[in-house]
Amino acid sequence: MKQCKKQSMILIVFFGIILSVFLSGCAQKLAENSEFTENQKSAESIYPQRLDWFIPDGMRADPDTFTIYVWAQEGKLPNIKRMMDQGSYGYAIPVYPSHTPVNFAALLTGTYPKTNGVADGPMRIEGQTLAKPAVAGFSSSARKVPAIWTTLENSGKSVVLLSIPGSTPPELKRNGITIRGRWGGWGADFHPIIFEKKSVDQRKKLARNAKLFFLGLELTKFVDPSNTSWTITENGDNTITGIYRDKGITIDMPLYGATIYAKMIDTIDNEKDGYDTVLFSLDKKNIVAALRQGEWSEWYPITFTWNNKTVPSHVKFTVIKIDDDGFYRIRVLVDTLNQYIVEPQEAANQLEKETGPMVDFVDNFPPQLIYYPEDKQTFMQESKMSFEWHARAVDAIYKEFRPDVFIHDIYSPNQMLTSRWWLGYIDPESHRYNDVSDAEREQLWAETKDMYLDLDNIVGKMLDNADENMLIVLSSDHGAVPLDRSVKLNNLFAQKGWINYTIDPQTSEHIIDWTHSKVVFLKMDNIYINPNGLGPNWTRGSGPAYEQLRKQVIKTLEDLRDSDGTKPLAAAVKWEDVKEFMDLPPDRSGDLVIANIAGYGWDEEISPDGRIFDSPLESGYKQAIFANNTKGLWTPFIIMGKGIKKGHAITEPISVVDQTPTILYAMNQTIPSYIEGKVINEVFE
């Protein structure tokens, strides 16, 4: 009996030793993993250790018109309602100028442009030519202070950034994944292209506001039908059903080193002689799709070339418009995810395996889907695809990478609200508000709210993937307000004799003679002034002549009135005062920084008609407007997680710069000394 006990003891001790070895072995493996150790810590921590911050671009939320919290309470945005119930919510006000690159930099650093250096998208610098901007505000290289992801990565957290402006070239080094920072000037940044039939009428129609020659060729290519031989045969893979007329119209669509072939045919299901179907092929042998107007194909693999590199990708087609007279407008959607736009490169395939080809956002900037009534349907279909992709991406990111920190964006809300089709007709502040019937407006509201439901669906995915250690934040960079009138300031300055230009006989473009020009407006809100000329390189003027001219420019802007007597200028601030009055960096500002009132937007164009005020096709805008008193530019701010008050409505609108310090505080992280925003104390329990 005694011996039996002894043997049992030996067994227990032995088992204990083995178990210890096992546990220590596994513990070592666990310790090797930062995420698990973070989770382990977090189990004991009263602070959230993980973060999911969703920053949809241009998600307007205000107390009067885009009342998203009311919509949520009414059950129309169920996941945002969940966040409200479980967290604190309110409004956030963008910094000036209230557009994307500036406000993403402000959001993600907790600083104003005067500190982070991002005062605009394209920025000019003294000593360099005004003909080309020197600094790109969407690039991480433009920023003078670290973003929140650097702070979090340095504290040992793994980070994934998806479609975040200002995140490329990648800053995350070893413990992070950077996926497609928008327009960061890094990698193979492919975008969709429209192919449209060349015609003099179309050129004239589009060239007015579309500025055909500098953007059309990029985002819309005008192509004549080609003489490429492509005979449809009735056998093999190259078949279509039904009877049709092939009149030999073939369209070659060159795209990033590949060519897609299209052929217009007339399927004979009516008496009309014309075209109603477009066939697509990648090799002129096999038809991959036969589409009528409004139809989309599947995704097809294709190989692009970028800087002599072979880039496997995917394309998808739609026929936006086809006419009996042979007119065509075809959109080729391109998979915007590839191994040359992701760091580390391996992550691209890992993600795409789960999500399928990426539709990052709808349309582009400047917008292309605004010229034909049929564009609206294409816009809505493509927008839906982008939301679906981003919803899938949330699941995929957590499944594949399981980061401590996930910060993501989708640009489609901005695209919708600044497009031609919606905001001008649903916001009562718009001059176009009464251009549609109540029933039509109701339909436009339904479409707009459907986009918010798509956003809500992404929030639902975030909540599904969250645990109790996750801090979840929903915010945005800016809203959007109606754009009624564009103001072509360079027409005004040309009339004053301050701009000298020639007209290119080939393109009819107005070419500025920088050396012999004294005043020019350049994007988004800068006026450059020098009585001695603005070129070849721009130098900051000084002295009595400079002051005199600057005074004249200010007076000219102060006196400027629209036909109904409205003054579009909200403020003209001298460069030496922009730091104090606008929180902008003087060295990245023109001689004057000008803000406009809501309803107006500055425009660079010098047009043949010389008109200063014009009505643009786009019906939404956000750039050079002071946001404090323009509620349409406000955005949501919702935060939930451990330590955050539940069901709490934040009493006053916060600033976008307050969000990073509040998040860091919530996660018990050290707040870097350069941060200028404040912690929103009232959200904490």
Place this chain on the structure above:
Amino acid sequence: MKYSSNKKKRFMSVSLVWMGLLIGLLLVTGCQYLESSFPKIVSTTPANTVENVFGYVFNVSQSKFNQTYLEYDDGKEIITLKIIRDVDLDIAETISSDRIVLFRSIFEPKRVDYPGQYTRTIECPEEFKPKYYEFNNTTVGERTKYFVGYANVNKVAGACTADLIYYNYAYGFMSCPQERWLIEIEYYSILEFNKTQMFMKSLDCTTLHNSTTQ
């Protein structure tokens, strides 16, 4: 009794063997399960140090992709050497060529983010573009190719105006055919402390190999 005792001993031995097998299985499958649920790209092992490699004391850590990181930061110089192991020359060439194309893309002329009639393209001025260097280190095929330029305060290449420049920056690769290694090199130094070329030329595969495999 004796018989019974032997029987018990045999029972104990068999039990121990089975238990050992079972625990071995647990060790393999249990930990593999935990490991497979980890992020697949991002984690690394804790660091130790190696001394006097090219005159620096490096922190050394290991990533899950069989990559070794050597890191050094004294405030004046910041160095990361990433050793990618088990790569033949052609694979090394593909990897470095891909990375170099991505690096070059930062400095290519491109359409601006918010185009306007007079705001169309953006390009890094020539004086801020990095310069490319390439040399063979030894007769055994070691080759170093790299760019020397500038980085901003966040250690990102593409500082194309004077106010953005914070570091001298070198980025490149050294291929080590004998070791079947590819070394990705990032070297930053504050502007007053420019020993970039000296550092790049001091690198060699043998020293690195000997230091990190001891």
